[in-house]
Amino acid sequence: MWGTVLASALLLTGGTPAVADAGWSPSPIVWTDCPLDPDSPPPDGECGTLQVPLDWNRPSGPTISLAVARHRSTDSAHRIGVLLADLGGPGSASTEFALTPGFFSPEVQARFDVVGFDVRGTGRSAFIECPDTGRAPSDEPAGQAEFAALQAYNEKAVSGCRAANLPIFDHANTADNARDMDALRRALGEARISYLGISYGTLLGQQYAELHGDRVRALVLDSSIDHSAGLERFLGDRATAADEAFGQFAAWCDRDTTCALHGQDVFDVWRKALAVTSGEPRNQNDLRDLVLKSFYRPDWAYAAQLIADTAAGNPPVTAQFIFNYPSIRLAVMCQDFDLRIRSFAQYTALHAGELRRGPLMRGSTLSHSEAMACLGIQGPPANPPHRLSIPRAPRILMLNSRYDPATPYAWALAVHRQAPANTTLLTYEGAGHGVYPRNTCTRSAVDRYLLTLAAPPHDVSCPA
Incomplete structure (x- = not known):
């Protein structure tokens, strides 16, 4: 029901992507003015689309269109390259995030083209929206009968959502998005890319580093998802x-x-x-x-x-x-x-x-x-959870609040332990979800790393 399992064995070993990618090349992105939102000022950037295979195991088959946005570096003479940014969710539109004024420091915006793409099923990339299935039963069933009723409701809801959103519904997991991310790198003409992912965007960064560690210049994981969690x-x-x-x-x-x-x-x-x-x-x-x-x-x-x-x-x-x-x-x-x-x-x-x-x-x-x-979903996950394996990736900077209600500090520690040789953990000694813009300490550590590749020599902390 859920489509082909995508390169799971390769993800487990951090190996090279399947040969299905060989021989496929993206078309150049045609950049134009971004769509206007009547409730917002005109975006400071440009937008385009990227065509990628619907199924990466069949690269010559049907394609889908992914929305892309770019804010060009303001100091082109000293441009370092591309910084991909993903806000996470799942569900947020990273095209909007890339053009958000003031999130990245002026120094970062001067040296990087900040690029975001709406991953599959979000924003303007084959948006997934389930039909209304009515009031759901409580998700805290008090007995077997209530559990069975919730399971039956979910099975019907998932089936209806899938039917309304084929074919993208079967090809929207993060392993697919990681391969899209490398297609974007190639379409931009970059040998290596830098990346900052927040929350669920950290899983995209981790999986990209597993597949394409040698194509990563710098990687910031802000508030980490632990893909190994059962x-x-x-x-x-x-x-x-x-x-x-x-x-x-x-x-x-x-x-x-x-x-x-x-x-x-x-x-x-x-x-x-x-x-x-x-x-x-x-x-x-x-x-x-x-x-x-x-x-x-x-x-x-x-x-x-x-x-x-x-x-x-x-x-x-x-x-x-x-x-x-x-x-x-x-x-x-x-x-x-x-x-x-x-x-x-x-x-x-x-x-x-x-x-x-x-x-x-x-x-x-x-x-x-x-x-x-997810109650009632049949079959194994298409993108099986596993421990992080990134032997070919460069040093990665991780950030996490000690009191993060969404991505627990325990998850950051677990991810750090899975790749101790090439991860450094910065702990924000406060509360909240998302660390980079918290204060001068957190911002300067990330900026220094992105601009110079100088990660802290050992794990550090920033005060609340």
């Missing part, structure tokens, strides 16, 4: 991270008089808010999800007011997704990870582990919803 760690590590982030939030409330909960027992008010919403699981999940998302920036003032309002009897409105994340995760995450829960007994054990490792937040709504969305 179900227990996928759920448990994030549950722990959510609780650790809550602990940082509570400490802020204790010391900052602007916190709406200052002077109160934050943990007690939180338990009251959960109790207020316990009669309607969806309201409670919305509360947990909104609080978790507020830890990304972090926006602790918003979290405090939200908890205070809920405890007073005013629960939050339904949480909203951005981009097409609920749709594309079925084609991407469910094929990048083995998130297959096969029985209610297995679910019960996994959920007990979530509650044990994250009793405050009752687990991570992020990882729980992702795992439960």
Whole structure:
């Protein structure tokens, strides 16, 4: 059902891509003005499209069109090359990210063409959107009957989404995107590229380094996904991270008089808010999800007011997704990870582990919803999870917050241990998701590495 498994053995060994790529060459990109958004100023850059094979194992077969955007270096006389940038998600449009003013420092923008491409199923690259299948059952089933109902709903939803988005749905995992990334390198005429990936974009960077390590000039992995994580760690590590982030939030409330909960027992008010919403699981999940998302920036003032309002009897409105994340995760995450829960007994054990490792937040709504969305998917993942193997890659700079609610610090440590010979880890000693623009310490370390290839000689940390 899910298409051909893509070069899994090669990914496991860090070998050279299959000979299916041999003899295929991309056409040059024709650059034009970018599409205008009536609600935004004109983009400072240029846009184009890249034609790539739908199925990299059949390069002479049908092709698809990927959207590409470029912000040219502002000091062309001292241009270093191309810096590919990916915001992650899955679901975010990296064409927009590449043209976002102010994210990269002026020094980086002076020396690099900053390029982004919308990976398969996102933005203007064969956008994946599932049809409405109605109100879903709770993703926290209380018994066998509820588990069976959720599984039946998911099987129907996934089948309908796949049917509405063929053929791209079967060819949208990160291994496919990594091969697209090398096609983009070739189309740009670059012998080597630099890359900065954030969050899910770090998995694209890792898989590109496995396939094409010798074509990497510099690689920044900001807030790392651990592709080797099985179900227990996928759920448990994030549950722990959510609780650790809550602990940082509570400490802020204790010391900052602007916190709406200052002077109160934050943990007690939180338990009251959960109790207020316990009669309607969806309201409670919305509360947990909104609080978790507020830890990304972090926006602790918003979290405090939200908890205070809920405890007073005013629960939050339904949480909203951005981009097409609920749709594309079925084609991407469910094929990048083995998130297959096969029985209610297995679910019960996994959920007990979530509650044990994250009793405050009752687990991570992020990882729980992702795992439960994959319930009912048949067959093994097309892009099997595995330990990182990048012997041909240069030194890589990794960044992670110590209290990251989405990509746990434990994942950064795991990835670092999988490739100790050529990774350096910079730890931001604070909270939040995404590290590069946090402060002068984090930005200068990345800029120095991108501009000069001088990574810190050993693991370092930056203060919050």
